[in-house]
Amino acid sequence: MKLEIESAKLRPMLQLALRTVKAKPQSTIEGCYKLKAVSDGLIIETMDSDERIKAFIPALVKEEGSIITDAKIMTELISKLDSKLLILETNKDATILSVSYNGNHAKLHIMENTGFMPFPELKVDKTLVFKREAFEKMVKKTAFATADDPNKPIFNGINLIIEGKNVITGATDSHIAALKIDEHEAKDSCNIIIPARILNKVLAVKTAKDADIKITIDNNMVAFSLDNVTILSRLIIGSFPSIERVIPKTFKIRFELDKKKFLSAVEHISVFDKGDYKKLLISAENDCMTLKMSSELGEGIECIPCKTPEEKFSIAFNASYFVSVLSSIEAESVLFEVNSPLTPALFSDTSDSSIRYVITPLRVPKAA
Numbered sequence: 615m616k617l618e619i620e621s622a623k624l625r626p627m628l629q630l631a632l633r634t635v636k637a638k639p640q641s642t643i644e645g646c647y648k649l650k651a652v653s654d655g656l657i658i659e660t661m662d663s664d665e666r667i668k669a670f671i672p673a674l675v676k677e678e679g680s681i682i683t684d685a686k687i688m689t690e691l692i693s694k695l696d697s698k699l700l701i702l703e704t705n706k707d708a709t710i711l712s713v714s715y716n717g718n719h720a721k722l723h724i725m726e727n728t729g730f731m732p733f734p735e736l737k738v739d740k741t742l743v744f745k746r747e748a749f750e751k752m753v754k755k756t757a758f759a760t761a762d763d764p765n766k767p768i769f770n771g772i773n774l775i776i777e778g779k780n781v782i783t784g785a786t787d788s789h790i791a792a793l794k795i796d797e798h799e800a801k802d803s804c805n806i807i808i809p810a811r812i813l814n815k816v817l818a819v820k821t822a823k824d825a826d827i828k829i830t831i832d833n834n835m836v837a838f839s840l841d842n843v844t845i846l847s848r849l850i851i852g853s854f855p856s857i858e859r860v861i862p863k864t865f866k867i868r869f870e871l872d873k874k875k876f877l878s879a880v881e882h883i884s885v886f887d888k889g890d891y892k893k894l895l896i897s898a899e900n901d902c903m904t905l906k907m908s909s910e911l912g913e914g915i916e917c918i919p920c921k922t923p924e925e926k927f928s929i930a931f932n933a934s935y936f937v938s939v940l941s942s943i944e945a946e947s948v949l950f951e952v953n954s955p956l957t958p959a960l961f962s963d964t965s966d967s968s969i970r971y972v973i974t975p976l977r978v979p980k981a982a
Contacts (some may be wrong), residue, residue: 615651615679616703619671621695621715626820627658627669628689630843633815634660634667635685643729647688649702649711650680656702659733660685665812668733670842679704682725683711691720734846736832740802742776746840747823748796752783753813755794755969758938760810761787771807773854776800784857785810790935791972792942793857807850808836819843860958861972865951867923869898870964873940873948875918876905883907883914884933892933893976899926907933929955930976939971 631647639645640663648659655672681704692700697715704711704724711722744752753772761769766788775782781798784791816827816838828839831849838845880894887893887907895906903920906913929952940948945965952959952975961971 615649615681615708615711616677616701617651617656617673617675618699618701619656619673621692621697621700623671624656624700625692627671627843628685628692630815630818631658631660631667631669632685632689633818634662634665634845636662641729642725643682645685646682646725646730647685648680648682648727648730651675651678651702653678659730661730665809665815665845665847666733667815667846668844677703679708680727681708681711682727682730683722684725687722691722733844734835736830736835736837736846738830739833740804740831742800742802742804742829742831744798744827744829745823746821746825746827748798749827750817752781752794752796753817755942756783756785756792757810757813758942759785759787759790759792759971763787767850768807768852768854770811771809771850771854772813773805773807775805776803778803784854786855786857786972789932789974790938791857791860792969793861793972794969796968802831804831805854806831806836807852807854809847809850812836812838812845812847816840816845819845857972861960861970862953862957865960866953867927867951869903869920869922869950871903871920871940871948871950872918873943873946876948877937877940879905879916879918880907880933880937883916886912886914887933894931894933894936895928896930897926897928898922927955929959931959931973932976935973939973942971943969 635645644662650657653675655670658669660667695715701714709724711724713720756772763769769787773784779797781796783794819840821841825840830837834849834851836847836849884907887909897904899922901922902917904917906915939961943963945963947964949962949964956975958972958974963969
């Protein structure tokens, strides 16, 4: 194998591929790249039981061939080189990969090709196509509400539902939920749960806003194809809870919040609570909404002018959830609707009716 390749094209692809390599691979081969030189470029593949990536990079190939080499070492080496052009070449015995740069060279040991399975070609069951800009918004507006809990895998993914002309994306960790409903023309319907970590890797691939992202579904597998990259993953199997069912049809109490003022206030007073739950107490009366956070270190209180109901109303949230929701909303004002201190509260973007967020309140102590 021998080829010339631009480091500016190779470097980001290696960094992307490394994201599918586990920190502690179960086997040596799962910590490796397969590098395959074909007539017009270099193909990089990773192998894992749950997710894989295949990326193509244009290159001047003088001799075709394929090798297996350590993923982390390869990526770290290329990331440190400032040469614009790199020459990758194997020796006659195919035991050493030489990387030449600026008149210098580094040598990487080539691993035995034992157990590196071919990249799967999915049988097309269902195919969906989204524009990059729309798909990115669907993911970013919901992914933060997912969990990272190996004991509850369903909550670690985003539920993608396509029904007729509607595409619904939902995520929840059982305490916070995000729901986005858009119009989208699609031939196939689906109801799947995609691991959030995979969707974040898909978004890490740099493409134009109007580029297509093709999604292929085959039984319990899903593949994302965009430009010269294909990312393959297992789907999460299970029944995703209906977020719409937990949203009340009507609300007794409504507030319109100035997003910047509330985010600023929470940032100020959150220094007094460094715990995991970060309880944010909110009380509303006399046209003022008071935000309070406290601990043995002290307390922070801020009051923000706001139209309030006739009777005093108090509620408590995990401050991290509260900040995540408000930060995700693009409008200057946020609609906050609730029925009681212990029922789910709804937060909506006043400029985008397609997205809604639900936060389960914390219990308010009697002394609050």
